Amino acid sequence: MKTSAISMFAAALAASGVIAAESAKITVSLDRPVLPAAKAQHCYVKVELEAPSLPPAKAKRMPVNLCLVLDRSGSMTGERIARARDAVAEVVRHLSREDILSIVTYDDSAEVVVPAQHVENPESFMPTIRSIQPRGCTALFAGVSQGAAELRKNVAGPYVSRLVLLSDGQANVGPDSPAALGDLGASLAREKIGVSTVGLGVGYNEELMLTLAQKSGANAYFAENPRDLERIFTDELGDALTTVVRGTVVTVKGTNGVKPVSVIGFDSKIDGVTATIPIDSLGGGQKKYVLVELEVPAASAGTSLGLADISIGYETVADCRKRTLDGQAVAKFSDEDAVVKSSVDKGVAREVLRMKNAETKQKMYESNLRRNLGDVDVLGRIQSSFNSDAAAAYDMEDAEMKEFQDELSAAREEASRAPMSGRKLKFRLSKSRGELNQQRTSSVGGSTDADSTEKTR
Amino acid sequence: MKLRALVPILVFVVVPVGVLAFVLHGLLGAEWARLGRESDGAAKLTLAASAERMRVVLDAAFDGLRRFDADDPLCKDIRTVPRGMASGFSRPERESRRGKASSIPLFKESRRAVENYILERGDAVYVCRPEENGSVTVGSVNVTALDARLAPLLPQNPSAGFAYALRRGKTLLAQSGGDVAQGRRLSSETVSAEAPGWVVAVYRIGEAHVAGSSRFAANILVLFATLAFIFAGLVAVALALSRARREAAKRSDFVSHVSHELRTPLTSVRLYAEMLRDGKVPEGKRQSYLETLVRESERLSRLVDHILDFSRLDRKSRRYSPREFDVLSRTREIVAMQESRLKDAGLEPTVAAEEGLGEAKAVLDPDSFEQVLLNLLENAARYAPESGRLAATLGRKEGRLVLSVADSGPGVPAKAAKRLFTPFFRAETGLVAKVNGFGLGLHIARSLMRGQGGDLTYAPNDPHGAVFTIVFPERT
Numbered sequence: 054m055k056t057s058a059i060s061m062f063a064a065a066l067a068a069s070g071v072i073a074a075e076s077a078k079i080t081v082s083l084d085r086p087v088l089p090a091a092k093a094q095h096c097y098v099k100v101e102l103e104a105p106s107l108p109p110a111k112a113k114r115m116p117v118n119l120c121l122v123l124d125r126s127g128s129m130t131g132e133r134i135a136r137a138r139d140a141v142a143e144v145v146r147h148l149s150r151e152d153i154l155s156i157v158t159y160d161d162s163a164e165v166v167v168p169a170q171h172v173e174n175p176e177s178f179m180p181t182i183r184s185i186q187p188r189g190c191t192a193l194f195a196g197v198s199q200g201a202a203e204l205r206k207n208v209a210g211p212y213v214s215r216l217v218l219l220s221d222g223q224a225n226v227g228p229d230s231p232a233a234l235g236d237l238g239a240s241l242a243r244e245k246i247g248v249s250t251v252g253l254g255v256g257y258n259e260e261l262m263l264t265l266a267q268k269s270g271a272n273a274y275f276a277e278n279p280r281d282l283e284r285i286f287t288d289e290l291g292d293a294l295t296t297v298v299r300g301t302v303v304t305v306k307g308t309n310g311v312k313p314v315s316v317i318g319f320d321s322k323i324d325g326v327t328a329t330i331p332i333d334s335l336g337g338g339q340k341k342y343v344l345v346e347l348e349v350p351a352a353s354a355g356t357s358l359g360l361a362d363i364s365i366g367y368e369t370v371a372d373c374r375k376r377t378l379d380g381q382a383v384a385k386f387s388d389e390d391a392v393v394k395s396s397v398d399k400g401v402a403r404e405v406l407r408m409k410n411a412e413t414k415q416k417m418y419e420s421n422l423r424r425n426l427g428d429v430d431v432l433g434r435i436q437s438s439f440n441s442d443a444a445a446a447y448d449m450e451d452a453e454m455k456e457f458q459d460e461l462s463a464a465r466e467e468a469s470r471a472p473m474s475g476r477k478l479k480f481r482l483s484k485s486r487g488e489l490n491q492q493r494t495s496s497v498g499g500s501t502d503a504d505s506t507e508k509t510r
Numbered sequence: 511m512k513l514r515a516l517v518p519i520l521v522f523v524v525v526p527v528g529v530l531a532f533v534l535h536g537l538l539g540a541e542w543a544r545l546g547r548e549s550d551g552a553a554k555l556t557l558a559a560s561a562e563r564m565r566v567v568l569d570a571a572f573d574g575l576r577r578f579d580a581d582d583p584l585c586k587d588i589r590t591v592p593r594g595m596a597s598g599f600s601r602p603e604r605e606s607r608r609g610k611a612s613s614i615p616l617f618k619e620s621r622r623a624v625e626n627y628i629l630e631r632g633d634a635v636y637v638c639r640p641e642e643n644g645s646v647t648v649g650s651v652n653v654t655a656l657d658a659r660l661a662p663l664l665p666q667n668p669s670a671g672f673a674y675a676l677r678r679g680k681t682l683l684a685q686s687g688g689d690v691a692q693g694r695r696l697s698s699e700t701v702s703a704e705a706p707g708w709v710v711a712v713y714r715i716g717e718a719h720v721a722g723s724s725r726f727a728a729n730i731l732v733l734f735a736t737l738a739f740i741f742a743g744l745v746a747v748a749l750a751l752s753r754a755r756r757e758a759a760k761r762s763d764f765v766s767h768v769s770h771e772l773r774t775p776l777t778s779v780r781l782y783a784e785m786l787r788d789g790k791v792p793e794g795k796r797q798s799y800l801e802t803l804v805r806e807s808e809r810l811s812r813l814v815d816h817i818l819d820f821s822r823l824d825r826k827s828r829r830y831s832p833r834e835f836d837v838l839s840r841t842r843e844i845v846a847m848q849e850s851r852l853k854d855a856g857l858e859p860t861v862a863a864e865e866g867l868g869e870a871k872a873v874l875d876p877d878s879f880e881q882v883l884l885n886l887l888e889n890a891a892r893y894a895p896e897s898g899r900l901a902a903t904l905g906r907k908e909g910r911l912v913l914s915v916a917d918s919g920p921g922v923p924a925k926a927a928k929r930l931f932t933p934f935f936r937a938e939t940g941l942v943a944k945v946n947g948f949g950l951g952l953h954i955a956r957s958l959m960r961g962q963g964g965d966l967t968y969a970p971n972d973p974h975g976a977v978f979t980i981v982f983p984e985r986t
Contacts, residue, residue, distance in 0.1 A: 240655030
């Protein structure tokens with residue numbers, strides 16, 4: 054189990070056999086390439102980036118600049134700290150001399166246990182790792198700051214810089230609002246530092262941890278049981294090791310009076326006609342896409358209109374070079390309903406529905422988390438009406454729509470009834486967050502779903 | 511518990527510890543104060559260095575922010591605010607003077623900042639640049655990211671007893687060295703005059719308490735020492751009192767002993783003398799009465815001699831006149847002199863030398879030697895009558911001459927053997943009770959031998975009886 058994630062990636066490396074220099078690919082597609090003429094409307098553009106494949110197995114993998122930031126507050130006693138130490142030890146054993154490792158622990162204050170250094174001999178770190186003992190408060194902010202400072206020493210080099218934050222409690226020293234930590238995450242993302250968060254048990258602040266991970270463009274995990282830590286840490290390392298592209302930013306600039314209105318799933322900034330969407334890093338061969346809702350003014354039939362100029366800026370980890378890919382979204386306009394309907398890109402349409410539904414589900418669970426149960430029904434109604442509109446516009450089969458509607462009703466039922474248990478919420482939020490972020494690794498600990506886990510208790 | 515048993519503890523433990531505690535308390539008190547001042551000074555220097563590092567980072571950060579680079583990680587967002595809407599952003603000084611900015615000002619305008627100034631509104635911080643057309647370019651500052659740049663610059667692994675904290679306004683951002691909530695603030699420093707919102711401070715934690723607790727411990731020690739001195743004094747007084755009481759008791763014992771011992775022969779002498787004076791004694795018995803009178807007088811003078819000896823030895827004023835003599839032949843003479851008395855008591859005295867002894871000469875006071883030997887023979891006659899052989903054997907051991915006198919009488923009970931040489935001690939056995947005596951003889955004998963570099967010891971004989979051994983230096 055422990056090495057499965059790593060060996061999986063190694064196998065992927067070996068199988069790909071494609072040269073590293075292969076460049077990334079951009080694909081721009083519309084949900085409806087042909088839009089009804091003579092009316093103002095909204096449509097979705099999907100911008101997909103496919104990262105270059107990984108280098109062949111015999112070539113070197115991407116070195117990693119990894120900082121493990123561990124909570125060692127008083128609550129991390131017993132199995133928790135023991136499992137955390139094991140997980141850290143396992144991760145360290147997978148590193149080699151090209152990689153840079155630092156370890157920071159935090160309680161009342163943050164302490165650099167292992168300053169950033171090349172991993173000449175993984176075993177030499179073991180005594181230090183074993184000596185980590187729980188005590189004191191939870192200075193999460195200081196821990197992240199200190200970890201970032203360690204990563205910053207080598208952030209300019211050809212490394213994937215990743216901070217893995219483990220916490221099992223509420224931050225009680227230093228800034229502790231999700232907004233403040235989100236700001237920090239966003240700032241770190243600009244420094245090409247991803248912060249992956251691992252919440253352990255049910256006592257941690259999921260909003261804070263999710264926001265931090267989301268804003269920094271990295272992964273969020275929920276480890277219900279300390280036993281899950283080792284798998285999560287190695288998964289996360291695997292994710293970092295196979296990262297080939299970082300600092301990815303998608304820019305969608307509306308043309309001809311078209312304006313971007315919203316972006317599904319990703320945190321974005323819309324300033325006038327320009328939407329900027331940071332999607333951070335991608336693994337070798339990984340595809341990530343953003344769905345941007347555009348407001349399109351009325352156009353006459355038969356015309357062809359450039360809706361948006363699209364560019365993706367990214368940096369390849371191997372050579373630290375910035376590259377840009379450009380694309381354009383162009384739509385035709387037609388009077389005939391049949392032409393419009395037959396043009397529907399079913400793949401894009403399904404993804405729009407899936408992501409919109411996932412987004413709504415996350416909002417529902419967040420409302421439940423804030424104990425605003427009334428909001429859940431409103432969100433559900435809005436999404437239902439969106440779904441039926443979309444079904445009409447996309448000419449979707451009833452059976453296909455039923456799937457989305459059923460999932461939505463189930464979530465609505467669950468989130469509107471009563472405040473959910475912290476454990477279940479953490480499962481649901483982590484899952485929907487992983488889905489929206491197109492996270493490659495499983496965001497929740499353990500292989501079982503929340504329900505089936507609950508049944509076994 | 512005997513008071514006397516406390517004496518070594520008092521002398522070797524309590525009093526030295528007390529003295530040490532007093533001395534240490536004095537020395538350490540001054541040293542603690544000095545060290546405290548020194549380490550406080552060092553901590554303040556560390557604080558200043560940390561603040562300086564932060565100042566450099568803050569200054570660099572703001573230099574960067576004033577370049578209005580959207581890619582700057584410390585910049586959240588850059589916008590251009592049109593002329594009409596820019597008014598709020600163009601009067602930073604008035605705003606901050608009116609206190610409309612956040613309650614704790616993070617920034618103070620400075621000359622440097624006039625061109626691209628820094629402004630706070632509510633919780634947000636901006637860098638602003640007035641443009642020529644009247645609009646204002648506004649970059650919002652990611653304050654949390656700035657906090658995160660400063661936090662790692664707190665002193666890492668500060669010396670024990672000190673903790674450092676970084677605050678922005680009232681928010682504790684980070685601390686190092688421990689929880690500052692537990693400490694006492696020593697000093698604080700504003701990171702940058704331009705940005706007075708960030709403050710670093712040093713706290714004394716733990717060690718102050720440690721010093722306090724060790725001071726407390728020292729005070730307890732001093733208290734303990736004082737009590738110990740008082741206790742020692744009381745014990746000393748009690749010891750002196752009990753000694754005086756024992757001395758008095760001993761003296762009165764001595765007097766009563768002496769009176770009792772003297773009374774018996776005196777009574778005999780008086781009675782016999784009266785009978786003789788009154789002519790009530792038949793002619794046939796006169797001789798025997800007169801002999802009794804002589805014997806009792808001799809016993810009286812022997813007792814008086816003993817008392818004088820004891821008194822002289824006790825005052826250590828006995829004078830010896832050492833002379834060289836042959837021990838074996840002198841022993842034979844003395845035993846021969848006493849032979850008839852010993853035989854009357856049912857004893858068979860023998861004198862022998864160990865094989866290969868050769869010539870054995872000693873330099874001793876012959877009178878005291880005789881007195882000691884006579885005392886041993888007399889004791890044998892009195893306490894071990896009718897027991898057969900009484901063997902005096904002369905030998906040599908470890909370069910000294912050893913004369914042992916062994917009888918086969920009842921011996922001395924083990925319990926009494928220890929106090930055999932104590933003055934006025936008499937073993938309370940049935941046999942002894944019948945025999946008159948002061949309990950001074952053996953004490954005197956041992957004192958005489960010890961006074962001349964020798965000794966007198968007792969050991970039980972096998973299978974029963976007593977062996978008294980006189981040891982003395984040999985003339986070489």
